[in-house]
Amino acid sequence: xxxxxxxxxxxxxxxxxxxxxxxxxxxxxxxxxxxxxxxxxxxxxxxxxxxxxxxxxxxxxxxxxxxxxxxxxxxxxxxxxxxxxxxxxxxxxxxxxxxxxxxxxxxxxxxxxxxxxxxxxxxxxxxxxxxxxxxxxxxxxxxxxxxxxxxxxxxxxxxxxxxxxxxxxxxxxxxxxxxxxxxxxxxxxxxxxxxxxxxxxxxxxxxxxxxxxxxxxxxxxxxxxxxxxxxxxxxxxxxxxxxxxxxxxxxxxxxxxxxxxxxxxxxxxxxxxxx
Amino acid sequence: xxxxxxxxxxxxxxxxxxxxxxxxxxxxxxxxxxxxxxxxxxxxxxxxxxxxxxxxxxxxxxxxxxxxxxxxxxxxxxxxxxxxxxxxxx
Numbered sequence: 001x002x003x004x005x006x007x008x009x010x011x012x013x014x015x016x017x018x019x020x021x022x023x024x025x026x027x028x029x030x031x032x033x034x035x036x037x038x039x040x041x042x043x044x045x046x047x048x049x050x051x052x053x054x055x056x057x058x059x060x061x062x063x064x065x066x067x068x069x070x071x072x073x074x075x076x077x078x079x080x081x082x083x084x085x086x087x088x089x090x091x092x093x094x095x096x097x098x099x100x101x102x103x104x105x106x107x108x109x110x111x112x113x114x115x116x117x118x119x120x121x122x123x124x125x126x127x128x129x130x131x132x133x134x135x136x137x138x139x140x141x142x143x144x145x146x147x148x149x150x151x152x153x154x155x156x157x158x159x160x161x162x163x164x165x166x167x168x169x170x171x172x173x174x175x176x177x178x179x180x181x182x183x184x185x186x187x188x189x190x191x192x193x194x195x196x197x198x199x200x201x202x203x204x205x206x207x208x209x210x211x212x213x214x215x216x217x218x219x220x221x222x223x224x225x226x227x228x229x230x231x232x233x234x235x236x237x238x239x240x241x242x243x244x245x246x247x248x249x250x251x252x253x254x255x256x257x258x259x260x261x262x263x264x265x266x267x268x269x270x271x272x273x274x275x
Numbered sequence: 276x277x278x279x280x281x282x283x284x285x286x287x288x289x290x291x292x293x294x295x296x297x298x299x300x301x302x303x304x305x306x307x308x309x310x311x312x313x314x315x316x317x318x319x320x321x322x323x324x325x326x327x328x329x330x331x332x333x334x335x336x337x338x339x340x341x342x343x344x345x346x347x348x349x350x351x352x353x354x355x356x357x358x359x360x361x362x363x364x365x
Contacts, residue, residue, distance in 0.1 A: 168365045187283060189283060189359070192336070252365060259364075261284070272361040
């Protein structure tokens with residue numbers, strides 16, 4: 001899923017909405033689009049859909065004809081909202097979140113804190129196709145579930161009786177008295193890393209009984225407890241699924257030019273310096 | 276002619292730069308482009324050089340392919356060279 005931010009840089013809510021409409025309409029022509037709006041005034045009991053949540057519930061879905069729905073609930077972060085969209089949306093637009101890791105369109109004159117794709121004064125200046133092309137060049141957001149969903153859609157899925165997955169995550173401690181790891185920061189040799197990942201995928205997919213392989217590694221800062229890397233294998237039977245998922249992560253770790261800096265409560269160091 | 280070095284992780288920190296364009300004579304080797312890179316970057320030179328040549332944990336790539344420590348490869352204009360510490364993904 002490709003993610004785009006849209007921020008109000010002083011143009012006002014109505015102008016931002018008209019820009020959002022144009023962007024969603026362009027992206028909707030390319031795939032399914034999710035929109036996540038951040039609004040600090042949303043609070044439990046306010047802004048509720050038609051009938052509101054069932055009393056005492058934490059999440060309420062209201063379903064209508066043809067699968068149309070409304071939802072409300074508590075305890076959802078921006079990241080969790082995006083992760084829940086990733087399996088079945090090709091695009092997501094996040095409205096009003098300046099700290100988003102993905103690039104944004106800024107409507108108005110103010111500078112954004114993250115990467116800006118376009119700064120416009122209003123919808124007339126916006127080139128939605130160019131914005132869509134730009135976010136497609138940016139690293140997509142993947143989750144274990146989005147990759148599993150993708151391999152299940154394989155044309156060869158009818159021959160597949162197994163999916164094996166590996167998830168690598170940030171380990172806070174390797175021993176009880178370890179200084180706690182707060183985050184890892186990954187740097188990638190762009191282009192070369194992607195070519196090697198692609199070569200590993202093709203070689204593994206050429207194995208007898210292996211139908212689809214996906215390898216995805218995040219870059220930038222990944223915090224304690226978050227997922228770093230996924231390997232997903234769709235195969236005929238469990239034996240080749242297990243063997244391939246293990247070979248996939250081992251090859252990724254030894255062949256792909258990715259570099260990891262560890263940030264602990266006490267220190268900061270490149271992991272290859274302290275093997 | 277121009278060739279570009281890409282530097283990663285602690286090597287980029289030692290050089291205070293992630294990409295460095297160097298000027299070498301036409302037909303120059305990778306080793307000569309490395310000398311050019313290290314000539315005015317003593318911190319990087321200390322990290323990358325040992326008595327016998329290149330430090331054991333540093334790899335040199337030309338256009339994405341690992342040269343396996345062979346620095347005699349001839350360069351063409353526009354080649355991309357890279358200096359890498361050991362990979363540590365996952």
